[in-house]
Amino acid sequence: MTQNIGLKVKEPTRECEDKHCPFHGGLSIRGKLFDGKVTGAKAKQTITLQKDAPIYFSKFKRYARGTSTIHAHVPGCIDVEAGDHVLTAECRPLSKSVCYVVVEVKA
DSSP states (O other), X not given: OOOOOSSOOOOOSSOOOOTTOTTTSSOOOOSOEEEEEEEEOOSTTEEEXXXXXXXXXXXXXXXXXXXXXXXXXXXXXXXXXXXXXXXXXXXXXXXXXXXXXXXXEOO
16 A cells, blocks of 8 residues: 655555655655656665756856766665666655655656
């Protein structure tokens, strides 16, 4: 049985016993949504995402390409590989660098 997390995302079909899963555990979602590309999936239940964002320089009246990297937790009911496009949601800090959780794999 999956919980309603308050977002219009496709629910996972598989059940999991992860306590840090927003669908089957007790983890609550709050704050920002983060859409990015998976650059690394080697760590256990953790991925690294890269977000591309334009940065405006008012002195030159131009945009530059900026990137930022975050770490996100992957619940047991979601399969993620490097190169996938995922949607993550902000949650409470799960470790020193992880404060996002994957809620949907887009491609």
